Amino acid sequence: MAQVIWHFKIQCNIEDNEEKLRKVYLKVLYGKKFIFLLDGVTQPIEVLKLLPPKHCLMIVVSQERISLSGFYRKSMKPLDPQSAQKLLMARAPKIKEKAKEIAELCEFIPMTLCLAGGLLATSKSFSEQSLCEKLQQWAEGNLLMELIDQSYKDLEDETAKILRKLYIFLDTFDAKAQDFICQDQYNEQLTKLVERQLVMFNEKSGCYSLHPTIQKFLRDKITEPERLDAEKRHATHFMIRLQGLQSELTEKKPSSIRSSVNAFDSGLSATKYLKDNKAELRQLINLSEATFESRNYSKAKGLHEDSLEMALEIGEDSSATMLLDKLAFFKRL
Known part of the structure; x- marks a missing residue:
């Protein structure tokens, strides 16, 4: 929900309780038409907590048969045997005798075929025969998750x-x-x-x-130290990229402007993670300016208004004055 809210440049705290986030989530989507695609769903609750307003469309993809009231259900057919074998052999070119059997054991499902092919092509632990034996064992449970787990365990x-x-x-x-x-x-x-x-x-x-x-x-696999380290480096990476794009933006090259809009947009999440209000304000202003240079004036005006609100909130008077001047310019457009 927080990702959707941030998309509309609305500030929210991901540590807020789910009920509070959902109220903001529904508010930002009100009156808008969006298509949501949820892939890899395993439990109804994953869908229910993200249900958008009725004028939006939600498509749910699941390997499991899950019960969802009000949804139209359509079962997708697997690949035909020939196409399944072709996909498998594209992932494991050295496969010889067991392509047909492995494809059948993978139930002709593309993702399962790809994982089986990848495991067979790169693992020293599996032969065609041993993989067939494993697939037969896993057939009683969740074949896809068993394949993912085995592929993960087999990694260095x-x-x-x-x-x-x-x-x-x-x-x-x-x-x-x-x-x-x-x-x-x-x-x-x-x-x-x-x-x-x-x-x-x-x-x-x-x-x-x-x-x-x-x-x-x-x-469930990533450790807390690994997650914290990766998140900090993620935020740092985008901050460095944003600093470089600021100078490119001053040149007002169309390609630079487009890349700046995308990067400044992504960079907002980095500054939110760092909990640096001043840095977040700078990136919001940068995004506002880049959007203005791309001639999307209506969106730029809204971003400038958001920037002004934040500047006033954190006491950045000089930024607020500059933004007021810019908003006055919008009135003349």
Whole structure:
């Protein structure tokens, strides 16, 4: 809920109780039309606490059959056998005799096939036969979670540590961010995780991401010291990037302006984590200016108003004066 609230540049404290957050959550969504996609859902409560107002659409994807009142249910068909084998062999090119059997044991489900292929392609512990035997054992339980757990347990200690730290990325991330935040020089461990199919890579965007099911799995694996270290480095990384983008923004190049808007937007969460009100105000003003330079004047006006409110709240009189002058300019537009 806090992520949605922050998207609208509304300040909230993630430590607030859930009831208070939900009131703000519903308020910011009131009168707006959004589509929410929740993937990897395992329990109804995960959906119920995020239910948006009725004019929004929510799509829920789950490997489990969960009961949700008021939702239309549609079962998705698995891949056909030929496509399933093709996907499996793309992930494990050296597979020889057991492709058909493994695909069947994976129930022709894409994510399960990818994980099985990644495990077979990169693990020294599994042969085609031993993987088939394991898949048969896991068939009685949650096959997907068993595969994720086994794939994680089979990692080298350093690779597993890097995977746990990736938990702090709530969205896509690039190689530079991962290198700095996870202290993974040259993305060596990240490359192994992609080959293991525990991390997804989008060649078109050049960004990485975690499947929601894997992210939930890591929630119980990451240690408190690892989480705190990764979060601090995450905040520091974006602060450094933001400082560099401030100088680019003054050049008013279209590409710089677009990248600045995106980065300043992301950077707000970093300053919120650091609990540095002055730094947060600076980034909010930067975002306001970048949005203005992108000629999205209505949004820029709202951001300037938010900046003014915050400046007055924390006693930044000089910033407040500057923002008042800027808002006066908006009236002349």
